[in-house]
Amino acid sequence: MATAQYDGGSFASSDEDRMIALLRDVRDAAAPPSVEEIARVLATTLSFRLRNAAALALADLGGREGSEWIGAVLGRPDVAPQSGTLLFALDELGGRLPFESLVNIVRHGSFEGRSEALNLLDAGRVASADPAAHRRALEDLASIAVGADHAAAEVAREALAILSAASGGPDASEHRR
Amino acid sequence: MSKKPGGRFRGGGQSQRDRWFGLEAEDDFDAFRRWWHRVGKDEAGGRDLDSTEQARAEYGAWVTSGRNRVRS
Numbered sequence: 560m561a562t563a564q565y566d567g568g569s570f571a572s573s574d575e576d577r578m579i580a581l582l583r584d585v586r587d588a589a590a591p592p593s594v595e596e597i598a599r600v601l602a603t604t605l606s607f608r609l610r611n612a613a614a615l616a617l618a619d620l621g622g623r624e625g626s627e628w629i630g631a632v633l634g635r636p637d638v639a640p641q642s643g644t645l646l647f648a649l650d651e652l653g654g655r656l657p658f659e660s661l662v663n664i665v666r667h668g669s670f671e672g673r674s675e676a677l678n679l680l681d682a683g684r685v686a687s688a689d690p691a692a693h694r695r696a697l698e699d700l701a702s703i704a705v706g707a708d709h710a711a712a713e714v715a716r717e718a719l720a721i722l723s724a725a726s727g728g729p730d731a732s733e734h735r736r
Numbered sequence: 737m738s739k740k741p742g743g744r745f746r747g748g749g750q751s752q753r754d755r756w757f758g759l760e761a762e763d764d765f766d767a768f769r770r771w772w773h774r775v776g777k778d779e780a781g782g783r784d785l786d787s788t789e790q791a792r793a794e795y796g797a798w799v800t801s802g803r804n805r806v807r808s
Contacts, residue, residue, distance in 0.1 A: 608782035643784040647773040669784035
């Protein structure tokens with residue numbers, strides 16, 4: 560079995576458990592891996608266990624850069640089914656969830672991920688890059704709300720209700736651009 | 737408190753009301769949530785919770801084992 564390699568200069572291993580252990584102890588490491596190194600693991604691994612550990616390590620290190628990496632990864636359909644801990648880490652960092660990533664989680668996410676995402680939405684922690692992206696995300700959410708996936712439709716309707724309440728009316732299009 | 741069709745619960749006055757399987761009404765919910773994400777989930781295989789029933793089972797196991805806390 561390969562061993563993890565991090566000696567202050569590299570951070571790579573084919574031993575998933577060893578890498579997870581290194582990431583878990585990142586706050587106590589004498590020379591911890593950089594945010595960029597951890598973000599590379601977050602963005603490239605196909606292991607949801609390792610991805611979760613990377614997101615928690617970014618939360619432990621703090622900083623805006625970590626939340627931006629996590630928010631971007633949460634926009635991937637392949638990540639959404641195991642997104643709960645990434646959303647928790649984003650919450651711990653005080654970051655914002657991109658609206659497009661929220662839609663992705665509503666569409667493809669787990670029960671846990673959807674609940675964590677709605678928490679962020681309810682807390683006003685979902686934001687769009689620009690008005691056009693915001694409109695597209697709203698249209699996608701409205702489409703999911705009347706779609707055939709009943710679980711996703713219910714979550715989409717709840718998200719639209721939160722947005723509507725936050726904007727003070729039935730039209731949520733002006734919410735937090 | 738009433739159960740919604742999708743499994744979440746409607747309560748009131750909670751900062752995270754009905755967003756986390758109904759467990760948010762528990763006094764120690766924040767400690768459990770932190771433990772779940774930082775310890776319990778990986779020990780259980782690393783996958784997200786899929787149902788209220790699974791969440792309640794994990795919460796019950798955490799209570800039975802002594803409510804282990806994770807440092808902030």
